[in-house]
Amino acid sequence: MTERSTESRRPTIKEVARLAGVSHQTVSRYLRSRSGLKPATLASIDAAVSELNYRPNLVARSMRTRRTGRLAILLPTMVFNPARMLHGATEAAHEAGFTVEAISVVGDTAARTERMLEIAGTGQVEGILALAPIAPGAEDHLPHGETIVVAADFDDQMRGIGELADAAPLVEIMEGLAALGHHRFFHVAGNLQFASARARKAAYLETVERLGLESAGVVDGDWSGRSGYDAVRSLPDEAMPTAVIAANDVVAAGAIRALIERGLDVPGDASVTGWDNNEACEYLPPSLTSVEVNLEGLGRNAMLSLVKAISGRELEPASRPLQHVVWRESTGPTAPR
Amino acid sequence: MTERSTESRRPTIKEVARLAGVSHQTVSRYLRSRSGLKPATLASIDAAVSELNYRPNLVARSMRTRRTGRLAILLPTMVFNPARMLHGATEAAHEAGFTVEAISVVGDTAARTERMLEIAGTGQVEGILALAPIAPGAEDHLPHGETIVVAADFDDQMRGIGELADAAPLVEIMEGLAALGHHRFFHVAGNLQFASARARKAAYLETVERLGLESAGVVDGDWSGRSGYDAVRSLPDEAMPTAVIAANDVVAAGAIRALIERGLDVPGDASVTGWDNNEACEYLPPSLTSVEVNLEGLGRNAMLSLVKAISGRELEPASRPLQHVVWRESTGPTAPR
DNA sequence: TCAGAAATAGTGATCGTTCACTATTTGAAG
């Protein structure tokens, strides 16, 4: 359907006032809060509003109030499915009376940062939630400081909500595998521009150390299936790990493929784990042990900080746990030697 | 990072004018097009703008021009990854000078339609691109018709760009499988609220008819892995198909899993195909025959219609083909009986 | 019944920009 309906102008507050027989200011009061009006006045405005099918012009309101009630979310492209996070964040913003626009930016951190500053500069949005990495120090270039920026994926020198980057489930996975007898581990990391990738890599190294495990190495990847495939293909025969910790499910799928092609059985010869609980990987043979991520919850919590910074309002954080390990067939005890 | 910078008010056009020693209207002309100004005037305004770090207030501009330059995209949640389509659509909108906000709505068609009308009613956006199904006839309820709506996923009685719903690759797949000796087919459809699911189902039925094939049935699903799994589990032993056409890759993964659990080999005993070219499914054993969808292109083309309807401007359509079949290991010749 | 307070309603300015005019300067031809 492609539709342009009648070209009639939208009615204004004054036309409603005239029809209702009151002043425009009274209609304005009616719009903001229906209190403080006599029932008779209220009824006549009610009638006028519905007769004219009046909706307030939010642009005009924004101009006068200097509040747009709009927030922007900066999305990464191509990396993970932002729909669910977007949804959680949007819902939280709505609760606080904001509308949200999503902006996806291709390119590297610098390009994204540039675009973010541009958006901030127009004064169209009151705040920006960056779900993609932005350059540190970008806040110094914010013009005229009416825009608040909350980054949900942090650079190393910053601290913050960091839930996205919480690698605790990886520790749980490694402890579980160690308990099953695994000793020689291998990690295929994600794109290290992302704090989550850095956190998982750090947690891997730290856990190897803490549990006295052996590491067949860490390969820095890019979240792609190919990076997992190539990493496993390139392992020397004599150094094969029995447990492969992949940065996400797609990387894990690539790794499994490479293991099978090398004649190894999963999980007989090697266990593999992913991250994200990608639906397709639940039906893989073998079904993939992964980390279920409550993306709506992460989106919601990220938005909470922004809303609080702007309006001081504190919303309820996500109720369901944000991440938990789902054990499936791709992990098992080490084969007896 | 959480940042509120200095609270200084943004400079206005009049302050720039004062500093540059010209009238505010001259600055306005400077902003809209730098032509028609004497070089000396232009230079002094240039200087004033950069000294004050002036950026025009787009809210005020919108108010006067009655143009917001904003478009909304209505996204489905939970079904497919909209990031790439969003990106294609956003890019096209930018070329035409519009900004885009993405709105994801949970709930059914009715809820989505309701929200769409609400957005249209505020007068904040000039057009809406609906990538999710909306109720037919919704345009009749558009208030005061300043908003144009283009739906990219159509209801039956409507015609339109329909590229999303183009099922031609499914025909190509079935013809290819028929040439490999397959005769008995099976289709697990997607959520039939989506035109793409309806188109694929219709193409399946039509192709079965046209090529004189046999159909083990069509099961209406919901795009989930479980729907594919359950559909295959429920097939009677004596009616097993040799080719399963799944509505998308996740459904296909579920179907493959069920086939394997029934002791069948893929593709030895049955070929399976998906749709979307989900990266994880490229590494499945067996890697999945699927349809690569140029989502950026689809998003772009959908946005083209909207931009044209609003501004009359015709942008270049997507250059790369929108869909093509990728044959992989999950399809092969029928086993000799 | 009436003063004074409380509740309710109205008036005009204002937000920052562009539009529709009008005014001034410039330049080329006669």
Added chain:
DNA sequence: CTTCAAATAGTGAACGATCACTATTTCTGA
């Protein structure tokens, strides 16, 4: 030098709401 058109610049209103006041009506209690 004039003259007149073209080029350039300025003035004030307007967009549609809300804000800060002021004005009017209604209510309360003596």
